[in-house]
Amino acid sequence: MQALRNLTWWFIGLTTLVVFALVLLLSELLAGQFWDVPQASIVTVYAALFLGYVNRFKLFRLGETLVHEIGHAQMAALTFGKVQFIRVERDTSGVTWYMPKFIFGRITSALVSLFGPISSAVVFLITARFVSSELTAYWAIGAGVFIALILLTTVRNFWGWITGLALMAILYLVLESSGYIEPQLLGPENLNDTNVLLVNAILWVTAFNLGSALNYSMKCRRPRSPNMDEYKFSRALFIPPSAGGHLILLIQLALLWLSLSFLLGWPSPFEVGKFI
């Protein structure tokens, strides 16, 4: 089972890296050829970021927790560690258990600690690029397969599965609305409108998670507990804990900025264009 788990995480990590790099390169090369992301979707992103940031309902933070733990697990696997299991609890806490490889221990520890807090921003970045390159359905297929593999091999508790299945249900609707799956739940009429609606749903979920992650990083920007990711990250890089906490927050904001530049169709992240 451990071999299967290792294989799963390497497959997910490498596939994501290679496909995202290719999509990024090709989209830069063919800039301006894809659709203008609808204004409604951009407004959805802003609203979801805000509501995710101010959200008080713990249940709605479970998605962010699962993505956070997946981020740790993914980086642990890519630094040759062995991921054992992921748990997501109802109180929005979570844990990723893995056996680290003791080569370049400090940098490995820094990367694994970093990729938990920034994973929602990374997922939002990938989503933004795929959506603005009109590859939403392919993104949904990939995400669905990855979540299914992670649930089967690594997630070990009820709330983890509930969160994963809820995310997969949204992805299923996206695929159905895009015509990749014969419509079963949706009516055949106005599938295009429904597609836009579900593109908005995907952006909503990922932006909401990012809003929650930003809120968490804002609270943890001056970490005190040695168990916190920010603290471990800072210790691994020999920097003061508050500097590490702020650095993680800055990385998240930079990734958010980059994602918005994709969605808003800016020529480059440094050339600010429209905001809506």
Added chain:
Amino acid sequence: MSEFCSKCFDEVDENHSCGFPDGDSDSVGGFAAPATGNMPLLTVVALAPLMGIVFDLFMPLPSSLIHSILVSVLGSTIVAALWVAIKYEGKKSFKFYLKNLKNFAFTPLILKIFTTEDSKKATASWLGVIALSSAIQIFLFTPGNSIYLESRVTKQIDKASGADLQVECPSNVIYFYNERIECRVKTGILGITVPARAQLSPLLGSADIKVSLV
């Protein structure tokens, strides 16, 4: 319609009589054959627009109704000019061809000049063959049409991103305008090609091109 002189290839009017050319005329004629050897001139005139199909094979133009008619007329013009170049034994210069361009373009006119046959029937046949030639051109997507579409896709990408990419469109296909033509854009990255789907307008030849990654 005016009368034409078969000797000097000019309109006969009160200022100009047949056989007595104007002083500055380049079209001083000698002899014009009434028929093209084995093939009667009437047949040559009637079939001349089919030359448009040959031109459509390599001319980088869209395959629309307007362009097809123009190419058919162009083909007919060239055939008429060639026929005159071969059969007409009078003095022929560039000015001569230029001056008679409208006679070549409306090919049945050369019947009036060289024969006594009824040109009404020839005109009807000629127009019919123009229609046939245009229809064949519209439904055949040739290498010429393909070159035109490739340049359109290349320009569109170049305008948007400044990347000068190579594009390959299909050719030699029968196209009924009910679906998109899919060209492939060579990205130059790991040999990856991406599709550029074009919806062509059958009337004007304008192309709605959509490049995507899958």
